[in-house]
Each structure stands twice: as C-alpha cells, then as structure tokens.
Amino acid sequence: MSTELLRLEGIDTFYGPVQVHFGLSLSVRAGQIVSLLGGNASGKSTTMKVILGLLRPRAGRVSFDGRDITGLPTHQVIRQGIGSVPEARRLFGAMTVRENLLMGAFARSDRLVIARDLERMLELFPRVRQRLENRAGTLSGGEQQMVAMARALMGRPRLICMDEPTMGLSPLFVDRVLELIQAVNREGVTVFMVEQNASLALQIAHYAYVLQTGRIILQGEAGEMARNPKIRDAYLGGPDAKATAA
Amino acid sequence: MGSWLDYTINGLIIGNIYALVAVGLALIFGVSHLINFAHGSVYAVGAYVGWACFTYLHLPLPLTALAVIIVCGGLGIAIERIGLRPLAGAPRIAPLLATIGISLVLDQLLQIAFTPDPRALPSPLPNWRISLGGGTIGALDLLIAATGLVSAGVLYFFLRFTKLGWAVRATAQDRDAARQMGVDTDAVNRAVFAIASALGGLSGLLVGMYFNHIDPAMSFQATLKGVVAQVIGGMGNVPGAIAGSLLLGLTESYGVALFGSSYRNLFSFVLLLLILVLRPNGLFASARVTPPEPMTGTFVAPSRVLRIPPWAVGLALAAAVVLPLLPNIAYMLQVMTNAWLMAMLAISLTLVAGTLGQVSLGHAALLLLGAYASALLALDSGWPIWASVPAAGVLTSVIGTALAAPAFRLRSHYVSIATLGIGEIVSLVILNWESLTRGPMGVTNIPPLAIGKLELDSPQAAYWASLAVLVVLALLQSRLLRSHLGRTFRAIRDDDVAARAYGVSLDRYKGIGFAFAGFGAGVSGAIAAHLYSYINNETFTSTVSITALTMVILGGMGNLLGAIVGAVALTALPEMFRGTAEYRMLIYGVVLLLIRFRPQGVLGTV
Numbered sequence: 001m002s003t004e005l006l007r008l009e010g011i012d013t014f015y016g017p018v019q020v021h022f023g024l025s026l027s028v029r030a031g032q033i034v035s036l037l038g039g040n041a042s043g044k045s046t047t048m049k050v051i052l053g054l055l056r057p058r059a060g061r062v063s064f065d066g067r068d069i070t071g072l073p074t075h076q077v078i079r080q081g082i083g084s085v086p087e088a089r090r091l092f093g094a095m096t097v098r099e100n101l102l103m104g105a106f107a108r109s110d111r112l113v114i115a116r117d118l119e120r121m122l123e124l125f126p127r128v129r130q131r132l133e134n135r136a137g138t139l140s141g142g143e144q145q146m147v148a149m150a151r152a153l154m155g156r157p158r159l160i161c162m163d164e165p166t167m168g169l170s171p172l173f174v175d176r177v178l179e180l181i182q183a184v185n186r187e188g189v190t191v192f193m194v195e196q197n198a199s200l201a202l203q204i205a206h207y208a209y210v211l212q213t214g215r216i217i218l219q220g221e222a223g224e225m226a227r228n229p230k231i232r233d234a235y236l237g238g239p240d241a242k243a244t245a246a
Numbered sequence: 247m248g249s250w251l252d253y254t255i256n257g258l259i260i261g262n263i264y265a266l267v268a269v270g271l272a273l274i275f276g277v278s279h280l281i282n283f284a285h286g287s288v289y290a291v292g293a294y295v296g297w298a299c300f301t302y303l304h305l306p307l308p309l310t311a312l313a314v315i316i317v318c319g320g321l322g323i324a325i326e327r328i329g330l331r332p333l334a335g336a337p338r339i340a341p342l343l344a345t346i347g348i349s350l351v352l353d354q355l356l357q358i359a360f361t362p363d364p365r366a367l368p369s370p371l372p373n374w375r376i377s378l379g380g381g382t383i384g385a386l387d388l389l390i391a392a393t394g395l396v397s398a399g400v401l402y403f404f405l406r407f408t409k410l411g412w413a414v415r416a417t418a419q420d421r422d423a424a425r426q427m428g429v430d431t432d433a434v435n436r437a438v439f440a441i442a443s444a445l446g447g448l449s450g451l452l453v454g455m456y457f458n459h460i461d462p463a464m465s466f467q468a469t470l471k472g473v474v475a476q477v478i479g480g481m482g483n484v485p486g487a488i489a490g491s492l493l494l495g496l497t498e499s500y501g502v503a504l505f506g507s508s509y510r511n512l513f514s515f516v517l518l519l520l521i522l523v524l525r526p527n528g529l530f531a532s533a534r535v536t537p538p539e540p541m542t543g544t545f546v547a548p549s550r551v552l553r554i555p556p557w558a559v560g561l562a563l564a565a566a567v568v569l570p571l572l573p574n575i576a577y578m579l580q581v582m583t584n585a586w587l588m589a590m591l592a593i594s595l596t597l598v599a600g601t602l603g604q605v606s607l608g609h610a611a612l613l614l615l616g617a618y619a620s621a622l623l624a625l626d627s628g629w630p631i632w633a634s635v636p637a638a639g640v641l642t643s644v645i646g647t648a649l650a651a652p653a654f655r656l657r658s659h660y661v662s663i664a665t666l667g668i669g670e671i672v673s674l675v676i677l678n679w680e681s682l683t684r685g686p687m688g689v690t691n692i693p694p695l696a697i698g699k700l701e702l703d704s705p706q707a708a709y710w711a712s713l714a715v716l717v718v719l720a721l722l723q724s725r726l727l728r729s730h731l732g733r734t735f736r737a738i739r740d741d742d743v744a745a746r747a748y749g750v751s752l753d754r755y756k757g758i759g760f761a762f763a764g765f766g767a768g769v770s771g772a773i774a775a776h777l778y779s780y781i782n783n784e785t786f787t788s789t790v791s792i793t794a795l796t797m798v799i800l801g802g803m804g805n806l807l808g809a810i811v812g813a814v815a816l817t818a819l820p821e822m823f824r825g826t827a828e829y830r831m832l833i834y835g836v837v838l839l840l841i842r843f844r845p846q847g848v849l850g851t852v
C-alpha cells in the first residue's frame with residue numbers, strides 16, 4: 001500500500017517571465033487521497049497543469065507509476081491512466097450529460113465495457129441519471145460537479161486529479177462530494193486533490209502538502225496536519241475563528 | 247432569368263456554394279478560434295486543380311472532384327501545420343496574420359502559375375434545363391444542390407456519430423477539457439482543416455463551372471462571402487453557417503433583381519454590418535451561448551521597444567531630404583514618394599491597430615475617401631489644392647469615424663471583419679453613386695499638387711511635399727502618443743473591461759483615435775489622387791489595406807517609427823530587387839509568415 005504512483009521532482013514553471021513553481025517536489029502513494037492545500041494564486045492549479053501535460057515545466061520531472069511523463073502531450077498522459085476533474089468543472093455545456101460521460105471514456109475502445117461503466121456511474125451518482133439527456137450547461141453547480149467526477153471516472157483512471165471539487169457548492173453538496181471522493185477511493189482509485197479549504201480536505205485526505213508561492217512549506221499525515229497549530233492559524237482560520245471551519 | 251422563382255433558385259444555388267465555404271470556416275473557427283483568411287485561396291486552388299484536371303488530364307467530373315478533394319485537403323493540413331500549430335502560444339493576432347500571409351502566397355503562386363487572366367471552366371454536365379413553375383433548373387444546379395445537401399448530411403453524421411466527430415465538438419467547446427479527456431486536439435485540428443479545405447476546394451470547382459469563369463481574384467471574394475455567411479449564422483456555428491449562406495445567397499439574388507448586379511456585394515456587406523451591430527453572436531445564437539472570444543488584451547503581443555537615438559532619426563531624415571539632389575534619380579524618387587504616402591497610411595493604421603488594438607482590415611477605404619474628396623472638391627467645386635487636401639483629411643476623418651463607429655464595441659476578430667466590410671462598402675458606394683463619383687469611369691484629369699500658383703508637378707517637388715506632410719503628421723502623432731490621450735488608448739487596448747470600469751468612455755476615445763488616424767490617411771489619399779491624376783474605386787483595394795497592415799506589423803504594432811520603417815522597407819525593397827508586381831505580394835506574404843519568429847516586429851510593439 002506504500003508504492004508511489006505519482007511523483008513530481010524539482011519542478012520549475014513559468015508563465016512567460018513569471019515563475020510560479022520553485023523546485024516543487026511531491027509524491028502521491030497508490031491508494032491514498034492526497035491533498036494539495038494553499039491560498040489563492042499559490043500555484044495549485046498550475047501543479048495540475050504540469051501533471052496533466054497542459055503546461056511544460058522548465059525544469060524538473062513528473063513520473064507516473066515509475067514512468068517519466070514530463071512533457072508528454074495531455075492526451076497521452078490521460079492514456080497512462082490519469083483522470084481529471086478540472087477547476088470549475090469545464091463540462092461540455094452544449095453536449096448532453098450522457099455525451100459528457102461518454103467523452104470521459106474517449107481514450108478507451110472497449111465499447112461494451114463502457115456501456116456497463118456508464119450504468120455503474122449512474123448507480124454511484126443517482127442524481128445524474130435524471131439529467132442524462134439534458135445539456136450539461138443547464139445543470140446546477142453541484143450536479144455539474146457530480147458529472148465532472150463521473151466523467152473522469154469513465155476513463156477508468158488509476159489516479160484522479162481534482163482541482164477544487166467543492167468550490168462554489170452548497171454545504172449539502174460539499175458533504176456529498178466528499179463522501180463520493182471517499183467512495184471512489186475505496187474502490188481503489190488514488191485521489192490527488194487541490195483544495196483551498198484545508199479543513200474540508202483534511203477530513204478525508206490521508207496525506208497533505210501545503211503550497212505557498214510555488215514552494216511546499218509543510219507536509220504530513222492529514223491527522224497531524226489538522227492538529228498542527230501553524231496550519232490551524234494559517235488555513236483553518238486560527239483557533240478562535242469558527243466560520244471557515246464550519 | 248427574369249422570374250422571381252429564377253432569382254430564388256439562383257439565390258439558393260449561390261447560397262449552397264457559399265455554404266460549402268462557410269461551413270469550413272465555421273468548423274475551423276470552432277476548434278481553433280481562428281478566422282482562416284487562407285480559406286478562399288484553398289477554394290481558388292480547388293477551381294484551378296479542377297481546370298487542370300479537365301484541360302490537361304481530361305478526367306471525368308467524379309475523378310476531378312476527387313483530385314480537388316485530395317489536393318485541397320492536403321493543402322488544409324499544410325495550412326494548419328504552418329499557420330496555426332507553431333503559433334499555439336502566440337498572441338491571437340499571430341495566426342490571423344499567418345493565414346493572411348499564406349493566402350497572399352497561395353494567390354500569388356496561382357497568378358504566377360496560371361497568369362492573372364480569367365479562364366473558362368466549362369461544365370462537363372449535359373446542358374438541359376427543366377422548367378419549373380416560372381423558372382428553370384439545370385443539371386449543374388441540381389449537382390450543386392445535391393453536393394450541398396450531401397455534404398451537410400455527411401457532416402452531420404460525422405459530428406454526431408463518429409468518435410472523431412465527437413472529439414471535434416468537444417474541442418470546439420473547450421479545448422483544454424477535451425485534451426483532459428484524452429483527445430488529441432492537434433489531430434482534431436488537422437482533420438478539421440482537411441475537411442474544411444476539401445469542402446472549400448469543391449466549392450471553388452463548382453463555382454468555376456457555374457460561372458464558367460475562374461481567376462485568382464476569386465479567392466478573396468470567397469473568403470469574404472464565407473466570413474459574412476458565418477457571421478450571420480454565428481461564428482463557429484456549423485448549421486448557422488449553412489443557414490447564413492442561404493440567407494446571404496437569397497439576399498444577394500433579390501438585391502441584384504431589384505437594383506442590378508453591381509449591388510450584389512453591397513448587399514452582403516450591409517447585411518454583415520447589420521448583423522455585427524445588432525446581433526454580433528449571429529442570428530441564431532441564444533442568449534445562453536457564451537461570448538465567442540475570451541481574448542481581451544492579448545490580441546497584440548507586448549514587447550520591449552527598440553529605441554532609436556534621436557540623432558539617428560535626424561540623420562535618416564536629413565538623408566531623405568537631400569535625396570532628390572542626387573543625379574539620375576527620378577525613378578527612385580517616384581518609388582520613395584509612394585513610400586512616404588504609404589508611410590502616412592501605415593502610421594495611421596499603427597495608431598488604430600497597434601495603439602488602440604483595433605486591427606482594421608479596411609484601412610485603404612480611408613485613402614479612397616481622401617482621394618475622392620480632394621479630387622472632387624478641386625474639380626467640381628473649384629477648390630484650390632492647398633485647401634482641398636486638408637479638407638479631404640477632415641472629411642475622411644469625419645466620414646471614416648462615423649462609418650467605423652458601429653464597430654467600436656466589437657473586439658479583436660470582429661473588428662477586423664467589420665472594418666473589412668466597411669472598406670468594401672466604401673468602395674462599392676463609390677462605384678454605384680455615379681452622380682457624385684462618376685461611378686466605374688473614375689475621376690480623370692485631377693489637377694496636380696499646387697500651393698497657390700506654384701505647381702508641385704516635378705518628381706522632386708512631389709517627393710518633398712509628401713515627405714514634409716509625413717513629417718508633420720508623424721510629429722503630431724508622436725505628441726499624441728506621449729500625451730494622456732495616448733496612455734488612455736493603450737489602457738483601452740490592454741484591458742477594455744478595466745478601462746471601462748475606471749469610467750473611461752471607450753466609444754469616445756476610440757472615436758478620437760479613429761478621427762486622428764482618418765485625417766492622416768485621408769491626406770495621404772488626397773495627395774495620391776493629385777499625383778496620379780486618375781482614380782477609381784479600385785485605386786486602393788483591400789490589397790492596400792493588407793499591405794499597410796504588413797508594414798505596421800513589420801515595424802511593430804503601435805510603433806510610429808516602426809510603421810515608417812516598415813512602409814519604406816516594403817515599398818522600396820521590392821523595387822530595389824527589381825521585383826515585378828507579381829512577386830511583391832509574395833514578399834508581403836512571406837513577411838507575414840516570418841513574423842512568427844519576431845512577433846513584436848523589427849522595432850517592437852508599443
């Protein structure tokens with residue numbers, strides 16, 4: 001249970017002249033839920049882009065399951081067994097929910113199994129079933145998040161990358177999404193999730209990293225992190241601020 | 247022809263032909279947010295490939311069509327490879343310019359290979375016509391209708407039911423998200439360019455057969471019509487492009503029925519402007535559709551400016567001033583006089599396109615306005631030249647700004663399309679307003695430049711006069727750029743949303759910018775009219791607009807000195823290399839393609 005599935009080593013990234021990551025290194029163990037925490041503009045989404053091959057790092061190495069995938073085009077990264085739930089979901093708004101889910105299986109060619117997987121997704125996400133023939137753009141934010149997760153899972157990934165899956169959702173939906181992430185994880189999918197809301201992420205994560213202006217400043221088991229006074233002060237709103245943790 | 251049914255059939259047939267072009271443009275815009283200005287060239291290549299197959303190889307129509315599909319499909323892939331892929335991370339304007347460059351190169355190669363003269367492309371189909379109600383339909387009409395319908399059907403099937411078709415739709419909606427589903431979006435682009443270009447080539451073949459006439463100039467018209475049809479239907483909207491094409495075909499056909507054939511294009515461009523102003527997302531867009539272009543600010547590349555020390559500028563100016571004193575230089579003076587006139591146009595365009603960020607593709611229309619204004623004031627109202635030239639500048643400024651005003655609220659690509667349309671409208675109104683402009687005859691016997699009784703008709707005098715006016719305009723513009731106004735212009739370009747949020751009235755500032763630019767360009771056109779002594783509505787065509795844009799880009803968008811350097815380089819250099827007119831456009835095309843290695847131009851964008 002301790003093999004490493006994803007590893008980033010010494011990553012430097014730039015947008016033009018602006019450097020975002022400064023020697024970023026982290027690793028994700030197979031079977032775990034690993035969370036990357038950090039404030040606005042700390043470089044979380046950019047980390048996702050690097051993993052997914054949407055942005056090429058100027059230095060450093062990304063490896064997945066022992067293979068170097070640095071600089072691989074995104075569609076090939078996906079074919080290695082990585083699924084993505086992008087920031088703000090990014091569904092294909094003019095396509096139906098069913099078409100969105102089938103797009104998730106784009107890299108696969110086993111038609112019959114795809115049909116079975118679709119059925120499985122609808123069991124896992126019952127709300128999605130009622131909206132199957134609706135255009136994805138007409139769904140509520142929470143429903144869209146479910147579809148985005150189901151879509152990523154349709155690719156049968158070994159690792160699923162989620163960028164702020166709870167962003168903009170009502171508390172009820174937030175809980176539901178967290179449960180689903182755990183359910184997915186129990187089925188053997190490794191989860192790497194980016195979150196601003198540390199208290200939420202630490203509820204379900206096994207391990208967590210804290211990113212600040214492109215550098216990892218803290219890491220540890222989620223339980224320890226939740227108790228760490230530094231984290232509490234910086235990311236859980238401090239000992240006496242109750243609002244953010246709720 | 248004669249009956250309304252005939253006009254309707256004719257409109258639908260033409261509409262079908264436009265649709266084959268517009269659908270391709272829509273597919274390409276869908277996946278790449280690029281208006282492929284080379285699309286019309288592919289269409290012309292299709293027509294010529296068809297002609298060659300008929301004439302040299304004596305192939306039957308089906309094999310000819312197949313050859314056209316293969317050649318044009320391949321050409322499409324090449325265009326994607328050269329014009330789009332290497333520019334993935336570049337500012338939005340780069341691929342736009344690259345496709346204009348490719349288009350210039352292809353058109354010119356066609357001219358060199360087949361001469362600019364028109365050729366007949368006789369249809370090999372039987373010549374019968376069946377009568378239907380009050381009209382008739384021929385075999386070719388049916389073939390065109392069938393090609394349109396079958397292509398639409400195949401396309402529908404492709405987009406709905408094939409894996410690649412799904413990938414195309416997903417890529418069109420969200421490129422990055424599609425990649426995260428495992429879609430190879432480069433392959434999607436390639437496929438789309440191949441399909442679009444094959445359809446475009448087929449359209450060229452059919453048009454050639456329909457009118458029994460092909461010539462290299464058909465390229466630009468096709469791009470224009472395709473773009474218009476696409477704007478009507480909504481950019482990137484494939485069914486919309488078909489509907490827009492049919493609507494355009496019918497509008498033109500009825501327009502011709504009512505007013506005569508010289509009004510055909512006027513109708514399409516007026517329709518274009520109406521749509522751009524009233525429904526910029528197209529006739530069929532529902533409110534839910536996302537704004538088509540999330541690209542403020544980054545349309546023009548920011549860069550560091552190459553500073554030219556003032557003494558170097560002074561030295562160059564001094565050299566320019568004494569040039570006429572050299573012996574045996576008459577021809578060179580003529581070339582350089584043209585260069586100064588082009589430089590006036592270029593600094594005007596660099597203000598609008600570079601500093602204001604409104605990439606105009608219709609700037610030559612300002613020359614036409616200025617030229618006609620001064621010529622007609624001098625000839626018909628008896629104004630002295632020293633008064634008619636500045637008056638022409640003012641008139642151009644007023645009319646040009648009023649014409650461009652509807653485009654003020656548009657952005658990036660849409661500005662380019664709108665200005666292209668406005669430019670065509672100006673030329674067509676001049677053509678058709680015979681009582682004022684003498685129509686297709688043009689204006690003859692325009693008096694030469696003069697100050698009072700002093701006629702400036704020697705090459706030296708013309709040269710110095712043009713240079714002097716250019717220097718004055720450039721100094722004025724340089725002051726403008728350094729003023730508060732200049733900073734506001736750049737703020738609008740870099741982030742019009744933020745500028746508006748700070749309470750800047752965009753319309754007013756764009757108006758001021760266009761007015762200033764219009765004056766300079768109008769004066770340039772006016773001087774040219776008195777130098778040429780003859781003008782007509784085609785003296786300054788869209789080719790001149792593209793030329794000016796090339797100069798501006800070569801010098802660096804927004805860069806005043808750069809525009810002058812670009813104008814001199816691109817006017818004088820082809821002459822020095824004894825380039826004939828044929829190769830000149832080829833050079834411009836290559837410059838536009840090479841700019842990818844230095845997108846900020848020679849002196850840098852400002």
Ligand SMILES: Nc1ncnc2c1ncn2[C@@H]1O[C@H](COP(=O)(O)OP(=O)(O)OP(=O)(O)O)[C@@H](O)[C@H]1O
Pocket residue numbers: 015018020038039040041042043044045046047196
């Ligand atoms: N496409 C881009 N071009 C230029 N700069 C960018 C781009 N995307 C992000 N940045 C910059 O890079 C930095 C890191 O951005 P990133 O999106 O990775 O942050 P983040 O941690 O995901 O923030 P958020 O919590 O707001 O999602 C920010 O300063 C951002 O402005």
Ligand SMILES: [Mg+2]
Pocket residue numbers: 044045046087163
């Ligand atoms: Mg982010």
